[in-house]
Every structure is written in C-alpha cells, then in structure tokens.
Amino acid sequence: MNSHDPVSDCPHIAQFGEAALVLDAPGAMDLGAQQRIWALDAALKEQPGIVETGLGMANLLVSFDPDLWQAEALADWLHDAWVRLPPLAIEGRVWEFPVIYGGERGPDLPFVATHAGVTLEEAARMHAARDYIIFAPSVTPGFGYLYGVDPALVLPRKKVPVMVPEPGTVSIGGVQATIGMTPGPSGWYTLGYTTRFRHPFDPHAEPPLQVAVGDRIRFVIEKVLPC
Amino acid sequence: MDNLALSMGNALLGNPDHAAGIEVQTFPMRLTTTQPHLVAVTGAASAFLDGTPLPPCWVMRLEPGQDLVLKRPTTGARSYITVAGGIDVPLVLGSRASDLRNGLGGHEGRDLRDGDLLPVGPAPHSTGAQDFGAQPPDETLAFTSASDFLDIRVVPGPEHGVFTAAAQAAFWQDDWLVSTMADRMGMRLSGEKLTLAQPTELRSGGILPGVVQVPPSGDPLIQLRDANSAGGYPRLGVVIQADMWRAGQARPGTRIRFHRVTTAQAIAARNEQRDLVAALRRDVARYAELPGFTR
C-alpha cells in the first residue's frame, strides 16, 4: 500500500446521524489498515468534544458533541490525522487455547478441508498455524473480532445459520475467527472447541475485560477427531 | 427508551439528569413506599394515586399507605417513575442502567418483580413543592406527531445511496408498521421490501441507537436504546436524537412515517429539546411552590 498517494489513500468518511461520522479505511482489510484505525482511535481519545468511538473492521465510528465540533471540521481533522499519524502497532498479550478439532463439536472441519483441498489434520494445522489478532471489540463481551484466517480457508458465510449451543466453540467466517461466547445461531464454520474455555469478561474485575484490542489468540492442536 | 421522559422526571424533582428511574412497560404496576418520597410519573400517561387519575408529567408526594398504580396507557408504550434522590442501585461499569441481555446493572441485572424493594438516594434540596407538573412534550415541541401516526425525523445514512431508487422512495413516502418483533434492542418494520441496487459486502463496524439497518430480508430494523454496538447491514438512515423518545414509545401495530431532514435541522431539534428540559429545571425552582387555586 502506498500511504502517500493522496487519491488511493483517501479514507471514506460519511455522516452517521447528526452527531457521528464513520470512517472507512481505503484498500483491503488487513493489519496495516487496522493499525492506522487504532492510531486514529488513540488520537481521538485525546480530543475534547469526542463522546465515544466504535472500533470496527478497518473502520471507525466517531461520536462527537455538536456544540464543540462541526461535522465538516471533524471530517477535515480525520483526513489530516489519517495521513499524518503513523500506524499504531500494539504489542498485545498472547492467549493460548488448546483445541480439539473435528468430531461432534467440529462438524464443519471436513467441508472446510475439502474446500481447501487438504486433509482434516492439515486444515487443523493451517488454522492453528496463525495467530489471530483482536481487531475490535465484539457486540457481546468476549474475545472480539479476530483477524487472520489463512486465505485458503476463507469461505463465504453459510446462507442458513445453524444453532451453535456451547460456549468455547472455535469457528471461522470469512477472514475472521471466533471463540463462541453464548449459544445462538451462527453462519460461521465450526472447526472444534477449546478445552480451556474461560469467559474473559467479569464486570466486577479490574479491568472487566481480560483481553484487549491488539492481543493475539493462538490455537494449539490438542487432538483432531474424525468426523 | 423514552429518554426525554426520564430527563423531564429528573428535572421536575431537581435530580441530576443521570439519576436512575423505573421504566414501566408491563401494566398494571403498583408501587408503595416505606418512607414519604417525592415521586414523578412521566412518559405515557397512566398513573392513579389512591384511585384518582394524575395528569401526565406529574409530581406528587407518595406517603406510606398510599397506592400509586400505573394502568395500561391508551397511547404510548412506556411510563417512567422517578424519585427525588434517584433509585440508588449500585453502579456497574459506571452505570445504574439494566443490561438485561448480559444480566448486568439495575436491580440484580433483571426485570423488576413483585415484592422488590428498591433503595432511594438522598433527596436533593427541595422547595417543598409537590402536586405540580409540566405539559407533555408533544404539546410544546415544534414538531408533533399526527394522532394516528408516529412521525419520526431521519437523516440519510452512510449507505442510503446503495439502495434502489424505488427502495429510497418507499422508505421516505410509505407508511411503516411496527411489527411484533419490537423490544428495547430494536424494532423491525413491515412494508415494502427494500432492496440494494447491487450486492454490497460491508465490513462490520460500530453502530449507534437510531440507525435504520436493512438486513437481507428487506425489512428495515431500527436499533433502539439497547442497540448492538456493531453490525454489518447497510445503514439506510439514522433517526435524529431528538426523536428517539418518540421511537421509544412505539408499540407493535403503530404506523410510522419518516421525514427526511438535514443534520442542521436535527441539531436544532436536539437543542430545542435540551432547552425544554433546562426551562423545566429552572421553572421548578421558580414557580412550583406558588399556590394554585382555592375555593
């Protein structure tokens, strides 16, 4: 990515109601783009009149106080900061999760392996070979949006969501990975489950969320079961 | 949901704006007290004190032995009970609000039940006034709803342009019915199916209460107070902040009409509403203890 080409490096900024803007990074969603989103987010936390920010995947929602900011002035500030700020590389902690792949709790492993043209063991190795980075917080308190799925394992989401009952389920959807927090329907592909699931959120702990944006989730193969 | 009703209740009582109150959406609801308290009922009009109907947006002194009953309102969905001193539940993550989805905050992280006893904080300095009130906001705000519609002002959202011209026209011109899928998180509307001009893949990103999203089903969904914090559906519009209280009073079967406004109009409406609450707060101190009528 050429970060000094003023045309291709221009973020897309849109009004989100009367008191918020949303900024989308140009180009592909990757770690480089997300580090620039993180840099912007950190700089905005120092600005008066910014009510809150919402980190997304290569995008950022910025809520402002209309008494202190005009939308046009804030958009100019964001454009300028986008070009000016160096990417923010967060050296997060690494969290390891042993995973039992396949079997009854990993029913989509064969489909994903077939799609990639590999065996079940190789698919599990490809999934476990990469660290997944917490790009942004998720809707319910948990491990957040995890980025970094091997391109060979990237699949469009299922058309019809399937019920995923247990917490601790390890699944992928597009370029994202996740560890299931609450039972519910999901269009993602379930590869297995972690034997060391612990909920990272406790409202009475300090900090309430054990994991943070920039942390890395590492999966370790404990076993690969036939399906 | 009706944030204006909660603000007006706190203003009538001299509470800080962030004091906690009780949102009532299941009727009838009966409230008694172990100590005398100054209590306000705002939002949908439904209150009876010992059987006598109270005017909307009203402050009374509730004594032990007296009954405050909220009956099902004829219009609107939610009434608000505020108490001088506020409902003093503990702060969780900086808030006294109830997060029912995660079982956090409020009273034990759950809905109130029969027999719950709620703590009340120390009352603010009072003029001693009681038995007074304010005009309901739909009588005093410049923009009002027609009687059989809910009129809501919306600014176009980030993905307004990716919808077909027919979908855009339908959104702004048609009536929309609030479906039974309506709660504190959001409400799904039924009407014309809204379609995109071409398939659009959105990256998941932050969203706010008020956003009008259109999932693949084509039925618009308005995120309300307990909105998701992120989502990936195209955002057709955003309800202006000044009309979120109206949306919070919609119940299934309500017909909604959307009115397209600019962000400047939205900010003017927000300021008007803020001024209304500020004037109420000021005038409580000035006029509430004046005598009313005599024989």
Next chain:
Amino acid sequence: MLTERQIEELVAHARACRVAAVEISGDDWLLRLEPGRVHAAPARPAPPEPVTLFANGMGRFHPAWPEARPGEFVPQGQAIGFLRTGAILRPLRALAGGTLSALLVGTDELVGYGQPVATILPGGEPHAR
C-alpha cells in the same frame, strides 16, 4: 310587623301548647304556622349551590381534557384544569365531587389572582363511561 324572632317565639309557644296550626289573617292575607310540618312533608330538595373555584395565583389556564369537560362528573381531588407559569403546571382540583358546570376562562387565557375559573355543582354520581 313581625320580626323573625317573634315568629320563632310564636312557633315555640304553639308547639308547647300542642297546637297543630296557628293562623293570623288580615283583609287580604293569611299567615299559617304549622310546627312539625316540615319533617312530615315530602322533602323538596333545594337545588345545590354551585361552588366557584378561584385562582389563587397567576398563570395561563389549561383545561384538563378529557377528564373534566363541563357536564362531566369530577371526583373530589381530581384536577379540572391547570395554571401554567413558565414550564410549570399547578392544578385546579375539585374540592368536592360534583358535576363540572362551567369553565369561566378559555384555554391559554391569562388568569389573575382571585379570578373565578370554574363552577362545580356538588353531589351527583359518576356516570359510567
């Protein structure tokens, strides 16, 4: 000319003597006194006196629709209207239950201290709505 006092003394005397009636007449008039007659006679109810409510402050009048229209029964303590000062409403409450007979001021009319605002005929029953 008989004073009220003299008439009362005459009635008391007639009652003491167990006289059923006393008649005093002139050329073209007759005064008849019947002690005890009032209790025996079928009571003809006196029409109730309307009670007037007066403003005890200044403000703009707002009727409390729809609970209190003229002709409607209003229970004791119910607000029939408000005085608005700034953003604040103070109630005009029915001091006795009765039928709201008239509102004497219009909506949003500026009302002064002591001004009559409404009349209520006491008594009556709430009719079913």
